[in-house]
Amino acid sequence: MQGIPVAGERVDELAAAIDLRDPSTILRFGAEAQNRAAAAADAMLGAARNQATGEAGEALSGLLTTLRGFDVTQLSEKPGLMGRLARLAGRGQTQAVAILQRYEGVRGQVEVIGDRLDTHRTRLLEDVERLERLYGATLEWFHALAEHIAAGEAVLARTDAEVIPAAERAAADPKDDLAPQKLRDLRAARDELDRRVHDLRLTRQVAMQSLPGLRLIQENDKALAAKIHSVLANTVPLWRTQLAQALAIQNMREASDAVRAATELTNQLLTANAETLRRGNAEARVELERGVFDLAAVQQANAALVATLEDSVRIAEEGRAARRQATQELAKAEAQIRRALSSANA
Template sequence: MSDTTRQKAEAALVELETVTAVELAEPVDADAIVPLEKADAPLSAEITRRIAELDMSDTNSIVSFGSGAQAELQEISQAMLQDVRNKDVGPAGDSLRNIVTTIRGFSVSELDVRRERSFWEKLLGRAAPFAKFTARYEEVQGQIDKITDNLLNHEHKLLKDIKSLDLLYDKTLNFYDELALYIAAGEAKIADLDATDIPTAEAAVQEADENAQVMKAQELRDLRAARDDLERRVHDLKLTRQVTMQSLPSIRLVQENDKSLVTKINSTLVNTVPLWETQLAQAVTIQRSAEAAAAVRDANDLTNELLTSNAKNLRDTNKMVREEMERGVFDIEAVKQANADLIATINESLQIADEGKARRAAAEEEMKKMEAELRDTLAAAKARQTGLGDTTAGAVPKA
């Protein structure tokens, strides 16, 4: 991590300590609504000013009673939503997980330069183990630098959110106190209506003549309806105040989560990332040492292999030369075998000659026999032609 990034992280830590040191005011008891008759002079003046906002003849005045107190709070909330509408705390946590995933992807098995590439690695043209290791280290370093900048951006956004939540907490607390004043004003107005205005209207109905009595009765009814509307509005304000009181600890909880996440990000930037970078640098140095040691070992192994191989070759060659030197021009076994083969050849030739002579003699006898048969056959054919053979061959039919 660069010195600039480290300085930014340290500055963010100082800002975090400043933000954390801010103490937020505690809300008063939810039931601590001071009625008008028990309020001191300043508080009584505030309640009276809010009572003056009521116009019992105007329904909108009753329905919107106390709404103005929320206007400033709503403005702050909308301003925060404009800034954080597209923001999610998730990416900051994702950045932390990305660092862990990136480091865990740094496989120790790839440090072995003697490891043979698999069939698939060769087929896909993947780099050799050390080349792949070096490329992986460069990729990790680039990712760490990028994620570091990303974490710094998230840290600044979270610090801004913490400050905004402080302001939102103060305005929510003011709104909570303001609701108490409106509730007290509403209850005082209801009490005044019940004690003064409604009885006066009832008396006016009784005192009016017959023609005006209907109008006076309608005015009394409208006044009672407005009184009931005001009572319901005060009840809604009490519910709103209760919900507002519950939102205060929620704001604090979100702040604490943001502060914890900023602290974790800052610790990662200041402590963890440099430690990982140191470990990666050591891994590269160790790998280079292992590679140099492997080269020296291979050289020594080659020397020993040459010595052993040459000695063995010398022994085998010397044995072969000496054996050839001690041999005669002809081996006795070869002479004996040749003599035996020669004798066998002569005997075989004599045997074949005798067999040939016997076959020729038999063939001569056979030829003499065939010659005699042929001569007898020719003689018989001549006798039939001269008629001398009719008595001897009378059984032969004429042609």
């Protein structure tokens, strides 16, 4: 039996059911166990064709592609020149608002794919349990085949060692005419049992090969289910956390920009106020430091006053000269009148 453990009582029971004189017992020998092993192979093939694994893999790949396509690290980068000009000009929305709008659309896709993945994970875990039961049943069928093979080999050994030699001795007796035919039938039944045992060995080999196949499918399903759980429990929350951190950093940057702008405006106002104060103070101090009269105005007024006095003296002198001239002219006129009167009287 090549080291295959078998139960002695069960082997004896199966061996007792074989009657080389009844061909039907040979045909039925191991048929049930053989059919059970075939059913196990069919079930394993059905598990291998299960579309849940393929669909889960596609959904997982789609989710990872969606997450990679939404790069939240863009928020950590400083905006370029055009972005800063657009922000200064007041065109469009802030980068954080745009990212949030994109996130709303991507979040819907992530939730849909996440629900599909959770469904696939449940189905995969159910398949793992079903394959575990199938593995146990296949192992039982494998042992059942081994028991049938052991029983058949025991019958063959007993037949070769005892039954056929006895039939050969009986066939050598010329008194029994049917003994040679019985020997031939016995040998044919023995060969038929040998072929039957060989078929059971082949079936047992198929069952043996199905056991690691079932384990392999189980391991793949468990690995994929664990991967889905890791993505749903770690990758998606980490992605959302990264998004939240990036948005917080972006909001902090925008707040810093606003504070910087306010500080710059305050500095501009302080500088402008100081400059205005300087100019006003200078103008006021100039006016305050001026006398009641400007020296130039006093000098001009003094020059005008001197000119006025000089004009008054000149005019007075001219008046006096004119009066003297007039007196002389009046005297001449008076003399002329007298002469004229004197001439008239004469």
